[in-house]
Amino acid sequence: MGPDEFLFLLIGLKWTVALSAIGFVCGSAAGLGIALARTSGIAFVERLTAGYIAIFQGTPLLMQLFVVYYGLALIGIKIDAWAAVSVGLTLHASAYLGEIWRGAIEAVPRGQTEASKALALGYISRMKDVILPQALRISLPATIGFLVQLIKGTSLASIVGFTELTRAGNMISNQIFEPLTVFGIVGILYFIMCCPLTIYGAHLERKFAASTR
Numbered sequence: 001m002g003p004d005e006f007l008f009l010l011i012g013l014k015w016t017v018a019l020s021a022i023g024f025v026c027g028s029a030a031g032l033g034i035a036l037a038r039t040s041g042i043a044f045v046e047r048l049t050a051g052y053i054a055i056f057q058g059t060p061l062l063m064q065l066f067v068v069y070y071g072l073a074l075i076g077i078k079i080d081a082w083a084a085v086s087v088g089l090t091l092h093a094s095a096y097l098g099e100i101w102r103g104a105i106e107a108v109p110r111g112q113t114e115a116s117k118a119l120a121l122g123y124i125s126r127m128k129d130v131i132l133p134q135a136l137r138i139s140l141p142a143t144i145g146f147l148v149q150l151i152k153g154t155s156l157a158s159i160v161g162f163t164e165l166t167r168a169g170n171m172i173s174n175q176i177f178e179p180l181t182v183f184g185i186v187g188i189l190y191f192i193m194c195c196p197l198t199i200y201g202a203h204l205e206r207k208f209a210a211s212t213r
Contacts, residue, residue, distance in 0.1 A: 001181050005172045009182075012168025013189055019154045019164060022086045024147055027093025034098030036127070039105050049098065056095030062156050064088050069160040081162035089150065096146050104139035105131060137208065144201035148194045165189060 037049045056064065068091070069084035079087075108131050116126040158167030169186040173179040 001172075001176060001178055001185070005176065005182075006185070008172060009165065009168050009185060009189065012163055012165040015163065016151070016154050016165040017193070019085060019089060019157060020147070020151045023089030023093045023150055023154075026086075026090040027097055027150075030090065030094035031097030031101060034094055035101035035105060038098065038102040053095045053099050056092055057099070061088070061092050061153050062159060064092055065156055065160055081157070081160045084160060085154075085157040085162050089154065092153070093146070093150055097143065100139050100142045100146060101135060104135035104142075107138050108134045141201045141205035141208065144197055144204065148197050148201070151193055151197075152190065 034049050034052065037045045038053075040046060065085060065088040068088040069079075069081065072079060072084070112130055112134065113126065116130045121130065154164055155166035157164050158170065161167075163171070165186055169182050173182040176182070
């Protein structure tokens, strides 16, 4: 395990971070829309988004990546592994974040909504200025926890041939025949990414729990 191999791992790490960022940012935007739809009070829209969430929560991420990568090719839409994994992670994240934020919105005391209606605030102003800021605070620990899971989930991108951290480790291991050393380093790199987020999420959870006593 020399410097060239370690540099290759760092390149894989770069793509892992990029995939995580794309999946989380794009999934957050779509997830917010899903959360708002789930709390819209329109029965058809709520059932439709509930079905969307159920599909992605009820199936493995690995299968979702397979469907996006190979399924789109079957209907004549050919995209490379990078785009397929980005789309798959975005859809996966949107379903989970949508449900997390739906729960956070519903956890905001109903009196807040009633008070904003009494002040004649429109829907957009009510959500933007009153409900969503409180829901964001409530949902932060769970959101950070999901981000940790998403980072680890990027390892499944290797199954469709995309070279991120796990696949880079596997390629190096096959070349130098030192799997314990290589995957030990891979594990350490994942730990460096995920552990601070886990600690921060736990800190926020304790902090918010103390503030509600």
